Amino acid sequence: MLGTGNMGEAVLAGALRAGLAPEHVTATVRRPERLQELADRHGVRTTTDNVAAVEGADVVVIAVKPKDVAAMLTQVGDALPHHAVVVSVAVGLPTSFFEDRLPARQPVVRVMPNTPAAIGAGMSVLSAGESVTDEQVALVEAVLAGTGDVVRVPEAYQTPAAAISGSGPAYVFYVLDALTEAGVAAGLPRDLSSRLARQTLLGSARLIAETGEHPALARERVTSPGGTTIAGLRRLDQAAVRAAFIDAVAASCERAEEIAAELGD
Numbered sequence: 001m002l003g004t005g006n007m008g009e010a011v012l013a014g015a016l017r018a019g020l021a022p023e024h025v026t027a028t029v030r031r032p033e034r035l036q037e038l039a040d041r042h043g044v045r046t047t048t049d050n051v052a053a054v055e056g057a058d059v060v061v062i063a064v065k066p067k068d069v070a071a072m073l074t075q076v077g078d079a080l081p082h083h084a085v086v087v088s089v090a091v092g093l094p095t096s097f098f099e100d101r102l103p104a105r106q107p108v109v110r111v112m113p114n115t116p117a118a119i120g121a122g123m124s125v126l127s128a129g130e131s132v133t134d135e136q137v138a139l140v141e142a143v144l145a146g147t148g149d150v151v152r153v154p155e156a157y158q159t160p161a162a163a164i165s166g167s168g169p170a171y172v173f174y175v176l177d178a179l180t181e182a183g184v185a186a187g188l189p190r191d192l193s194s195r196l197a198r199q200t201l202l203g204s205a206r207l208i209a210e211t212g213e214h215p216a217l218a219r220e221r222v223t224s225p226g227g228t229t230i231a232g233l234r235r236l237d238q239a240a241v242r243a244a245f246i247d248a249v250a251a252s253c254e255r256a257e258e259i260a261a262e263l264g265d
Contacts, residue, residue: 001061002050002054002063003061003068004028004034004038005063005064007063008027008061009038009118010113010118011063011113011144013119014118014144014148016146018145019146023045025042026046026057027042027044027046027047027053028047028049028053029046030048035048050072050076053076054084057081058139059084059140060076060080060087062086063090069097077102082105083107084107085107086109087108087143089112091112092159092259093259093260095129097260098129099130105131106131108129108130108131109127109128110126110129110155111124111126112125112162114166114168114169117147120146121148123148125158125161126140126152127155127157159253160253162252163252167249167252176197176201179196180193180194180197183196183197
């Protein structure tokens with residue numbers, strides 16, 4: 001695991017939850033003071049030496065920021081075992097970015113996880129590169145199994161999928177915070193408002209997941225004619241909240257494409 005920031009550590013925690021033995025994992029960090037912290041929390045080997053970390057590895061997860069990926073590939077490329085599957089969790093960078101900078105026919109898999117992976121409730125979107133086999137993709141899926149749901153998609157879907165599930169937790173946290181503040185504004189104690197908002201989001205998502213009902217139909221079932229819910233929904237429509245979410249996803253897609261263009265040379 002090369003890079004253990006928020007996303008890297010979330011993937012690490014999920015992989016260990018899936019049954020990956022900590023003694024078989026090496027995680028790298030930039031700051032020496034984080035070495036012991038990470039080892040104590042997860043029981044894995046830790047180092048600041050990226051080259052040493054990849055020697056003999058079957059799977060190498062690149063979890064540094066997109067701007068740092070090219071330098072990382074230059075640093076470790078010659079040390080990678082030819083069979084090692086390189087897994088990218090860097091937003092915006094296609095598998096070709098890695099294939100162009102690694103030894104010929106190095107297997108590459110692109111994955112966009114999200115931070116709920118840390119508790120086994122994540123969503124990971126996976127796409128295979130040119131030289132990776134089905135068996136190698138299955139190995140990556142097995143490593144990610146403990147992070148939550150994993151879906152394999154054509155790489156052309158990666159950017160919009162990342163805008164939904166990769167950036168999506170931030171949007172959900174935004175809504176959760178807004179509902180909590182609304183409850184406080186209406187006179188509720190903050191801890192109670194937070195509890196109500198949190199469980200409402202959790203329960204509503206679970207209801208849709210377990211019933212398979214379309215969200216629009218579920219919304220209609222709790223919206224009585226002339227009632228309090230329709231009054232609130234009307235205000236949301238007047239504020240163009242639905243359109244704002246669509247614009248947010250579009251902006252995320254645009255930024256991902258900009259990152260790819262900026263770093264692609």
